[in-house]
Amino acid sequence: MTPPGLSLRVRHTAFLPGSTRAALRELLNAVYGDSFSDxxxxxxxxxLHTLARLEGQLVGHAAVVQRAFLVGDAxxxxxxxxxxxxxxxxxxxGIGRAMLRRVNLQVTRAYDLGALSASDEGLGLYRAGGWAVWRGPLGVMTPGGVxxxxxxxxxxLVYAPAGELHPHLPLTCDFRSGDVW
Known part of the structure; x- marks a missing residue:
């Protein structure tokens, strides 16, 4: 159930005004504290950014960005x-659940699968929302190899709305600065 007074809007980064970006950064600093890095x-x-507003105030955020992974060799x-x-x-x-439903819809419509790296606090929410822990080996594609x-x-965790992914296969993410997962 969606909490009364909650509205969700989805916007691409390109269409977020500077003031909204600043408010998002403040929100994420409040959520994660010093552990949220540049x-x-x-x-x-x-x-795509899912923005949650409760009675007009920005209270939640989720971003879905495209990445390239290997599932096994595919x-x-x-x-x-x-x-x-x-x-x-x-x-x-219920704000997180409502945002996750929107995220799941984005993944279903535009991607082969969804993936995330969960905090201990978020693990229950994601699992209840249909995401499953990947059981196979994990790796990152680097300039020097996997x-x-x-x-x-x-x-x-992964979200695979189109069917089974064989979660025992290796899952390899693309390389990036900071945390790769």
Whole structure:
């Protein structure tokens, strides 16, 4: 159920005014504190932003950006969920669930699959929303070749609306600065 007074709007980064970008950065700093880096902010740009407003106030955000992954040896276009969060003052009211439903729809309509790296706090929400923990080996494509990332095991989730992906296969993400997952 959507909380009363909640509105969700989806906008591409290109159509976010500077004031909205500044408000988003403030929101994400409130959600994540010092652990939200400039690289994290950069990872959230260039895709679709789901903006949650409660009685007109910006209280939630989720970004879906395109990435290129390998599932086994097969390339896949991935909608990667970044910078999802709800302001601490209004958490546990269904805002995250409502945003995740919108994210799932975006993934279903535009990508082969969705992927994300979950915090311990977010794991339950994502699993309840249809995302599954990837069980196969994880790695990152680097300029020097594929580098295993076993430290990410249990925290990388996928959403596969089109069918089974065989989650025992290797999953390899593209390289980027900061956290690769």
């Amino acid at each position: 690289d994290d902010w950069d990872h959230a740009l260039g895709g 390339p896949r276009r991935v909608g990667y969920l970044e910078a999802m969060g709800v302001h601490p003052a209004v958490q546990r009211r 580098v295993p990332t076993p430290e990410e095991a249990g925290g990388v």
